[in-house]
Amino acid sequence: MKKRIIGMILILAMVVAMAAGCGQSSGEAKETKSAETTSAVEVERPSVDMAGRAIVLPEAITSVYCSGPIGTNYIYTFDDTLLAVTNYELSDAEKMYTTQYYQNLPNLGGWYGKGNEGNVEEIIKTAPDIVICTGTDEASIAQADALQAKLGIQVVNIDSSFEAMADSYRFLGALLGNAERGEELAAYTEETINHAKEIAASIPEEKKVSVYYAEEQLGLNTDPSGSEHSRLIDLCGGINVADCEITKGYGRTEVSMEQIISWDPQYIISCVDNGNADSASYNTIMNDSQWSVIQAVKDGHVYQTPSVPQNWFDRPPSVNTIIGVKWCQSILYPEMVDYDIKEEAKTFYSLFYHYDLTDKETESLLENSL
Template sequence: MNKLKVGLIVVMLAIIAIVGGYATYTYNPGSSNGTVKITDMADRTVYVPAEITKVLSTSPPSTNTIYMIAPDKLGGWNSNLTNEQKKYIPSKYQELPVIGGWYSTFQGNPENFISQNPSIILYDKANLGNSSVDIDNLQQMMGSIPVVEIENSLNATNYTGAIQFTGKLLGETEKANELVDFYENVLTQVNTTVSTIPEDQKVRVYYAEGAAGLQTDPSGSPHSQLIDICGGVNVAQVPLKGGNGMSEVNMEQVLQWNPDVIITNNPQFYSKVYTNSSWQDVKAVKDKKVYLAPTTPLGWFDRPPGANVIIGIPWTAKVLYPDKFKNLNMTQLTKEFYSAFYHVNLTDEDVKYIMGNQTLD
């Protein structure tokens, strides 16, 4: 074998070892179907079936990632789908069983998982919650079903590794690369423009949560991170709250912060903010710059965290700096995102409905 061939083999082995976060990927003929030795995203060695046919996850961010990459291998949802969500999820996936999970304040039931006989179970370390289960405890609960750790939900500037890891694990590398291409393209476009905005010209933003709009998350929170990523200044001067976030504030604080733009994901707050006398002196309200982030089938801006907020990156950039992002066509991007990530094809009317008839293009 000549040196060129040897060199090519070494390169290919190196690629196999690192793509998607795998340190090793070795066939093990110890069982009838064979297993694959992998290193998960917590550097744990795990033996998984060579052919993975059904996957469950302990929390919504990684469940949603499975659905995006390999919907036919998803074995269940963590909670019931709403009627709104079902509008933009193909019917064949709507009736998957609801298995619960370990996230937020929810404590799952291992029997719900075991009874579905999955090939593997994904555990999302960054589940933002108060659930106390760790991966070692979870593996004990699940017996012989391999539990694989993935880290994908907290950092919207770093989804590539988790998407590629999941794609490799599930035998869907090409699909994972398609999603990564979309993600990295919009993130690069936004970063390139945002990096040129002087600090004194950045838009000041308040993230209004809850029906009264008097809960929020400051800079540094995964719930409000798109403000930072898209070049805004988060005005909330409150302690960073872990878990589900949503720090309580009062109207006097909001008036003092006096944001240029308000983003909310609460329809009740949005429907009343322009007629609520308490908010009339806030600059964003006076300037008609309150925006309702789309939430169908999953949040664009927040909740749950995860790859679903990728489409929220160009949306938030466009909300904050419409003149600087005229090149971002939200109708076209939304159609591309929903086709690639949610497996549905949208009409222009669908896009208008999802965006609440808020015109950004």
């Protein structure tokens, strides 16, 4: 009799749980999953941010404001529903392959770039639990302290450098109470970068290919080896042919057609800015007779950077470039990679952008890129 009663109780509990699951919207299901994940891995919450600033956190963090686009990238990829607002106007390209929730967020501006400032009054009204800033240098710390005093909300700095991406995801996992999600993104990031380094290290010097990174509509701007904007060429084992000075900040050192012809690269990567195909040099390079004498053009090795919702290769030099590592190495050394970049794109977009690409969308995304 006792066993029969226990069995009935178990069945009733299962029915109630199933009914609750069926009644959830997709957003509610995501929150439930997050809660379950949070309880699975217990990690001590940080008392200092990644810049070494002491922080006092609210008991629960369910709403986040980011002072700049790179911070927004991190929080969006971690959990888009944590974003309270955006800090810039989304382009049409940035509205593709992202969640409806993200697309509907109001833009209250932010503190980044040249002279941009957020709407202090409206941000305070939104009442985010914390503010995310990026950078760990003295200037970033000073900006964070000033912003915290201005908003009256705890500011938390994360390290947005390429080398620290995996660590930043793990930090966010501890900060936001979802260590498992942080580890999931960190592990993918680490595996991608380490695998690329292994492949690059195995390429004999005489087998390495030369690459020119073409920027702006005419393709006469570039970033040489050592620039954060062209780092994927170095990482993936390519030889950046640009023999010019690094332009700090936004990059795009101006060069001449004569210089590019003398460098005669075997491969050309054409940058698309902010998802705007009109900004790319691809059509110029493929159709202007001046470029026809270059080896990359002769061999058909001119590739446009995939750029929706953000550029895979650069601009911003942020988490959007993780999939770009795989893409860059797959076009420079296709015989060395052990993956299908189309399938990798689907995996990345699902994991980071919360979007499942169709075959048709993948083909469109990679047009002129393979």
